[in-house]
Amino acid sequence: MISLSTNKLNTSLDKILEQDKTDLLIIGHYKNAKLNYNNIDSMIEKSIANALKIEKFDGDIGKKVLIYGSNSISRILFYGLGDKIKCSNEILRVEAANICNYSKSLGIKSFCVDVDSFASNDFDAQALLEGFYIGSYVYKSHRTSNDKNEVDSMSMNIISSKISSIKDINFKAESLSLGVSLSRDLGNEPANICTPTYLSEIAKKIADSKNMSAKVYDVSDFEKMKLGSFYGVAKGAKEPAKMIIVNYQGGAKNEPPIALIGKGLTFDTGGISLKPPAKMDEMKFDMCGGAAVLGIMKAVSLLQPRLNIIFGIGSTENMPGSQAMRPGDIVKAYNGKTIEVLNTDAEGRLVLADVLSYVNDKFSPKCMIDFATLTGAVIVALGHRATGIMGNSTEMVKDLQKSSSRTGEKIWELPLWSEYSEDIKSKYADIKNIGSGGAGTITAGSFLKEFVNETPWCHLDIAGTAWGTKATGYNPKFGATGVTVRLIYDYLENSLDN
Numbered sequence: 001m002i003s004l005s006t007n008k009l010n011t012s013l014d015k016i017l018e019q020d021k022t023d024l025l026i027i028g029h030y031k032n033a034k035l036n037y038n039n040i041d042s043m044i045e046k047s048i049a050n051a052l053k054i055e056k057f058d059g060d061i062g063k064k065v066l067i068y069g070s071n072s073i074s075r076i077l078f079y080g081l082g083d084k085i086k087c088s089n090e091i092l093r094v095e096a097a098n099i100c101n102y103s104k105s106l107g108i109k110s111f112c113v114d115v116d117s118f119a120s121n122d123f124d125a126q127a128l129l130e131g132f133y134i135g136s137y138v139y140k141s142h143r144t145s146n147d148k149n150e151v152d153s154m155s156m157n158i159i160s161s162k163i164s165s166i167k168d169i170n171f172k173a174e175s176l177s178l179g180v181s182l183s184r185d186l187g188n189e190p191a192n193i194c195t196p197t198y199l200s201e202i203a204k205k206i207a208d209s210k211n212m213s214a215k216v217y218d219v220s221d222f223e224k225m226k227l228g229s230f231y232g233v234a235k236g237a238k239e240p241a242k243m244i245i246v247n248y249q250g251g252a253k254n255e256p257p258i259a260l261i262g263k264g265l266t267f268d269t270g271g272i273s274l275k276p277p278a279k280m281d282e283m284k285f286d287m288c289g290g291a292a293v294l295g296i297m298k299a300v301s302l303l304q305p306r307l308n309i310i311f312g313i314g315s316t317e318n319m320p321g322s323q324a325m326r327p328g329d330i331v332k333a334y335n336g337k338t339i340e341v342l343n344t345d346a347e348g349r350l351v352l353a354d355v356l357s358y359v360n361d362k363f364s365p366k367c368m369i370d371f372a373t374l375t376g377a378v379i380v381a382l383g384h385r386a387t388g389i390m391g392n393s394t395e396m397v398k399d400l401q402k403s404s405s406r407t408g409e410k411i412w413e414l415p416l417w418s419e420y421s422e423d424i425k426s427k428y429a430d431i432k433n434i435g436s437g438g439a440g441t442i443t444a445g446s447f448l449k450e451f452v453n454e455t456p457w458c459h460l461d462i463a464g465t466a467w468g469t470k471a472t473g474y475n476p477k478f479g480a481t482g483v484t485v486r487l488i489y490d491y492l493e494n495s496l497d498n
């Protein structure tokens with residue numbers, strides 16, 4: 001799943017070298033900073049100074065000088081980080097990933113990072129290590145002939161004498177990255193493998209962890225559970241749909257939970273309102289909201305925050321066929337609202353309507369966040385650079401924006417003014433599943449708002465960011481990104497302090 005694992009963690013290079021040799025020692029260097037020889041044998045000190053002089057190395061961002069060393073340290077990489085004052089934690093994340101890819105291209109199997117040369121506080125150290133882990137991700141593809149030269153696993157040694165909690169920081173960075181990698185893996189798996197049943201098995205496995213329990217509802221229960229809106233989508237698919245609920249009790253017994261809800265469409269053909277063929281293969285990614293929830297669940301299972309959380313995923317395929325829902329059909333959601341289905345391709349909101357209102361009713365959460373590849377329109381608005389966020393609570397949006405700037409996962413708010421709710425009123429039912437008058441992302445958000453009552457809630461439309469983003473730094477060259485896993489863990493962690 002993840003190709004990088006931590007081997008050793010120590011305060012000095014000497015201590016690591018007592019037991020092991022390293023293929024590559026990595027040293028970060030800020031512009032105009034004094035060169036750091038702390039960890040280096042005086043024997044090669046001179047040749048380093050020479051090499052840096054010849055290469056006119058001054059710490060410009062991204063600039064590299066590779067030096068060949070002794071037996072115990074085969075190579076030393078000096079890596080430019082630019083001006084220290086301009087170096088955000090996001091730059092550290094990106095550059096760590098770039099270094100990781102460079103090491104991979106050298107065929108390196110084991111490297112050693114001098115954390116103190118990059119980071120002077122816990123926050124930056126975590127970002128740096130996240131960059132190494134997340135940037136090293138490779139999807140273990142289904143190709144039967146792999147390139148023999150490809151490095152598929154590397155081990156990292158970490159040295160730091162200045163960051164006293166480096167062990168905990170490394171555990172957190174590694175746990176979050178395992179969540180991101182799981183989310184990416186699930187997104188990348190094709191729909192004939194990654195079915196609703198497959199997702200439910202993953203959830204059950206994670207829920208074997210301390211303080212967690214899983215309950216999976218089958219499509220055969222949906223009608224009697226009054227999940228009529230979800231059932232409308234699910235009944236067209238032969239592959240059985242599942243509603244997955246995982247309860248995490250890490251906090252006090254009477255503390256209301258935070259609910260995290262994901263759209264888990266393992267394939268979206270559009271149903272009777274069939275999508276055009278171009279890029280339809282990409283609709284295997286329509287479960288990335290559910291994969292984000294599972295990624296967060298994985299990180300929570302490892303990090304065990306002192307919180308209560310309900311994880312909910314509505315998972316099904318959206319298929320055409322004689323059993324499929326028709327345009328014009330009217331379905332009734334769990335909260336009693338009737339919905340006229342004018343386009344069977346606007347199915348994600350039908351699934352989420354039931355999961356949101358079911359979780360809200362059964363668990364009385366203190367707040368809810370949903371994750372969904374909900375609209376193509378969000379790509380028109382924000383491209384592949386930012387996730388669209390909407391909600392009924394300015395406080396929650398603000399808190400998520402703070403998490404966004406801490407984690408580098410960009411979000412941008414779109415308004416959910418009450419006027420937009422006019423655009424989803426139906427002639428035949430309470431509401432219709434498509435809006436009139438443009439603003440496709442906002443009318444989808446307004447639709448979801450009908451199913452959360454007064455509970456503080458935010459909706460994250462990840463259709464532009466869950467896959468197909470630029471391969472910069474820690475984003476993969478292709479496929480699923482695992483977006484929002486780190487963002488939401490940061491939000492959860494900070495909600496502990498409030």
Ligand code: BES
Pocket residue numbers: 268270286343345346347348373374375376377433434435440463464
């Ligand atoms: N899963 C799609 C949204 C989507 C489309 C994500 C393209 C990523 C790329 C969703 O179920 C959908 O089909 N939405 C429709 C809604 C429309 C019919 C109102 C859309 O966005 O076109």
Ligand code: ZN
Pocket residue numbers: 268270318344345346347348
């Ligand atoms: Zn659709």
Ligand code: ZN
Pocket residue numbers: 265268286345347348373374
């Ligand atoms: Zn969809």
